[in-house]
Amino acid sequence: MSKDPLLQPYQLKHLTLRNRIMTTSHEPAYPEEGMPKERYAAYHAERAKAGVALTMTAGSATVSRDSPPVFNNILAYKDEVVPWIRNLTDQVHEHGAAVMIQLTHLGRRTGWNKGDWLPSVSSSRHREPAHRSFAKLAEDWDIVRILSDFADAADRMKEGGMDGIELQVYGHLMDQFWSPLTNDLDGPYGGQTLDSRLKF
Template identity: 55%
Template sequence: MSTADPLLQPFQLKHLRLKNRIISTSHEPAYSEDGLPKERYRLYHEEKAKGGIAMTMFGGSTLVAPDSPPVFGNLYAGNDKIIPFFQEMADGVHKHGAALMCQITHLGRRSVSNAGDWLPIVAPSCVREEVHRGFPKIMEESDIRRIVKAYGAAAKRCQLGGLDGVEIEAYGHLFDAFWMKRTNFRTDRYGGSLENRVRFSLEVLEEIRKQ
C-alpha cells in the first residue's frame, strides 16, 4: 500500500496538470488599486506560489461590465487595461510552478448605482437586495445579450493575460438571481421553468467557450 499523501500527488484538470492538490480559493483581499492587480496584489499570490501550492485562484470577484462596478475592492476586467497586469501576475506565479485562475462575475443587484459610471444596477426582476438596499432595473433582452458578451470578453482577457482558466461566481450574484424563483419573476424565455431560468448561465458558458 502506498504511503504517499494524496494531497501531494499531481492532478490532471483537463489540459492543466497541477503538481499537487493544494489550492488557494478565490477571495478578495482588498489589495486592488483602481480595479487592477498591481504590485501588492501580485506579490500576495506569488508568495503562495513560492510556498508550493499547485494553484492560486484570485479576483473574488472580478467584474465584467460597467453596470457592475468595483465597489468592494474588486478587480475590473471590463476593459483591456487589466491584461498587462494579468500577464505580470501570471509570469510571477508560473515561475514557481503554480497555476492561476481568476474568478469572474456580474454582481447584479448585489451592488450600488452611485459608483463607477453611476449606471443602474440590473437583475432579472425588480427585487430589492437585502443588504445594499438597491432597486434593480429589470434586464431587457438587450441587457442580457450585452452582459453575456461581457463575460466572454472578460474571459478572453484572462486568456490573453496568460491565466490558466476562469471560475464563475454564481451565489448571490447575477447567475443566482436568474436561478431562484424568489428573484426571477420573468415571463419570457429567461423565467418560469428551470430550463428557462438557467438559460442565461448556459449562454454565458457558451460565449466563454467561443472565446
C-alpha cells in the same frame, strides 16, 4: 517523494497541478484603480513560492461597467487589465503554480452609486437584502450585452495568461435568474419559464 495523497500531482483537464493544495478565490482589496498591480501580484506569487499548486484570484472580478465592485475588485471589463494580469500570471508561473480568476456580474448585489453610477440590472425588481439596491429589470439587450461581457472578460484573462476561470454564481446575477423568487422577468428568461423547464 511523499506518498501523501495531498502532495500528489492532479490532472485538471489540460492542466497538471503539482499537488492538491490550492487557495480559493477571495478579494484582498489590493487592486489599484481596478487593476491587479504589483502588490496584488506579489500576494499570489508568495503562495506559489510556498508550494500551492493553484492560486485563485479575485473574489470576484467584474465583467461589466454596470456591475461596479463593492470591495475594490478587479475590473475585468477594461482592456488595460491584460498587462497587469500577464504580470501576475508570469510571477505565479515562475514559481511552478497555476493561477485562475473568478469572474462575475453582481446583478442587484451592488448599488448605482458605485463605479460609473450606472443602474444595476437584475432579473429581480425586489430590493437586494445585503447591499439594499433596487435594480432595473434586465431587458433582452442587457442579457445579450452581459453575455458578451463575460466572453470578452474571459478572452482578456486568456490573453493575460490565466490557466482558467471560475464563474461566481451564488447571490450574483446568474443566481438571480434561477429562482422564480428572484426572477420577475417574462418571456424566455422569465422565472416561471425557467421554473417549468427545471421540473422533472
